[in-house]
Amino acid sequence: MDKMVIEGGNPLQGKIQVGGAKNAALPIIAACLLAEGWHRLYNVPHLRDVETLKGIMSKLGVEFRRDGNALEINSSNLRDYNAPYELVKTMRASIVLLGPLLARYGKARISLPGGCAIGERPVNLHLKALSAMGVEMWLDHGYINAHADRLKGVDIFFDIPTVTGTENIMMAAVMAEGETTLRNVAREPEIQDLADMLRHMGAKIEGDGTDTIVIQGVTDLRPARHTIIPDRIESGTFMIAAAMTRGEVEIEGCCPKHLGALMERLESAGTKLDITPNGILVKGPDVIKSVDVKTTPFPGFPTDLQAQFMTLMCISKGWSTITETVFENRFIHVSELKRMGAEIEINGNRALVRGKEQLFSAPVMATDLRASASLILAGLVAKGGKTEVHRIYHLDRGYEALEKKFEALGATIWREKV
Ligand code: EPZ
Numbered sequence: 001m002d003k004m005v006i007e008g009g010n011p012l013q014g015k016i017q018v019g020g021a022k023n024a025a026l027p028i029i030a031a032c033l034l035a036e037g038w039h040r041l042y043n044v045p046h047l048r049d050v051e052t053l054k055g056i057m058s059k060l061g062v063e064f065r066r067d068g069n070a071l072e073i074n075s076s077n078l079r080d081y082n083a084p085y086e087l088v089k090t091m092r093a094s095i096v097l098l099g100p101l102l103a104r105y106g107k108a109r110i111s112l113p114g115g116c117a118i119g120e121r122p123v124n125l126h127l128k129a130l131s132a133m134g135v136e137m138w139l140d141h142g143y144i145n146a147h148a149d150r151l152k153g154v155d156i157f158f159d160i161p162t163v164t165g166t167e168n169i170m171m172a173a174v175m176a177e178g179e180t181t182l183r184n185v186a187r188e189p190e191i192q193d194l195a196d197m198l199r200h201m202g203a204k205i206e207g208d209g210t211d212t213i214v215i216q217g218v219t220d221l222r223p224a225r226h227t228i229i230p231d232r233i234e235s236g237t238f239m240i241a242a243a244m245t246r247g248e249v250e251i252e253g254c255c256p257k258h259l260g261a262l263m264e265r266l267e268s269a270g271t272k273l274d275i276t277p278n279g280i281l282v283k284g285p286d287v288i289k290s291v292d293v294k295t296t297p298f299p300g301f302p303t304d305l306q307a308q309f310m311t312l313m314c315i316s317k318g319w320s321t322i323t324e325t326v327f328e329n330r331f332i333h334v335s336e337l338k339r340m341g342a343e344i345e346i347n348g349n350r351a352l353v354r355g356k357e358q359l360f361s362a363p364v365m366a367t368d369l370r371a372s373a374s375l376i377l378a379g380l381v382a383k384g385g386k387t388e389v390h391r392i393y394h395l396d397r398g399y400e401a402l403e404k405k406f407e408a409l410g411a412t413i414w415r416e417k418v
Pocket of ligand 1: 022023026093119120121122123124125126127160161162163164165186303304326327328369370398
């Protein structure tokens with residue numbers, strides 16, 4: 001178990017290169033199950049979640065070759081279709097194996113992903129759509145058993161625009177019989193990146209990025225090369241860090257069109273943003289204005305940046321409300337921030353934040369991936385000594401060498417073994 005130690009007070013200065021998007025890499029790696037031969041993916045981040053998915057797929061017989069930021073994948077010699085609980089419980093996104101396994105092999109046995117710190121995380125919409133496509137499913141001992149002779153194209157409406165639900169059904173539909181129309185789907189950039197990868201493999205997909213995706217089933221797909229999009233949540237985390245520390249940082253390699261909602265809120269809070277040829281230049285304001293935020297599916301404000309933005313509001317001038325509409329329990333970071341002097345009151349899915357002059361260093365505990373990031377950000381500005389963030393294995397799931405990147409920007413931060 002490692003902890004992160006931060007001595008706050010340094011304004012961040014310089015340039016930082018963001019990595020490939022975790023939430024694009026995971027479904028795209030799973031999509032390599034759909035076609036035999038060597039796929040080659042570029043800009044694949046070195047993250048715990050990527051390693052977990054590789055571990056599960058290796059057990060199924062998939063071969064991997066790492067070459068720096070490139071990852072080569074070959075699923076020609078698949079020998080199993082069982083994703084075990086011991087691995088799935090550490091990463092519920094493993095559910096994205098269900099669609100490709102059914103499309104390629106007609107069967108899958110995947111541990112039902114449990115909930116996690118931020119919510120129950122049901123997969124009922126995934127299963128409802130698959131059953132409409134002709135998949136027979138039954139649950140036993142916590143596992144989803146699924147079987148389908150041939151998936152058939154259908155017209156499916158999603159009650160909620162689920163990101164991995166949309167991804168799972170896209171992958172199930174690309175070789176289904178006939179046409180599939182997916183309505184009220186998620187519109188996140190990671191959905192479009194998966195669609196691009198599937199098109200490189202020969203799939204016929206239109207409408208990704210809108211609320212309706214139409215897929216014509218094809219008989220087979222081929223291995224492909226693909227570059228993963230930049231991680232908009234890592235980019236946003238650095239932008240907020242620059243704003244909080246009143247620094248000046250250029251976030252290189254990020255995609256401004258993926259960050260519209262955050263950019264609008266940061267500018268309303270007084271942050272100066274300039275689009276540069278390489279990315280976005282962020283200048284922190286002397287006075288951080290209090291602004292309200294409500295998380296919604298893309299293109300709205302991302303739930304994955306809610307904890308980080310709340311930390312910014314903790315040192316703003318005035319009152320702000322943070323409303324979380326995507327997950328039912330995504331305020332776990334609040335109690336830890338309050339231990340650092342933040343003034344926050346929770347009322348249902350709404351947090352009322354009263355900005356304070358400053359936060360104070362303290363030992364705190366990470367509980368989920370993005371909450372960990374918000375505590376690191378708080379440590380970067382906390383006064384009065386060292387902030388220690390414990391259980392940062394949560395952080396390593398979604399951020400690659402975060403302390404090294406912050407150190408390169410002038411932060412006093414290091415990792416210690418506990
Ligand atoms: C993806 O999770 C991301 N993970 C999450 O990022 C992100 O927070 C989330 O989308 C929302 O943007 C990956 O892409 C690997 P959802 P996902 O299905 O797909 C409900 C991070 O920090 N729902 O879009 O699991 C669900 O309970 C992670 O990188 C159902 O009710 O989220 C939630 O309230 C955290 N039934 C809402 O929909 C279902 O069958 C949105 O969930 C599916 C979802």
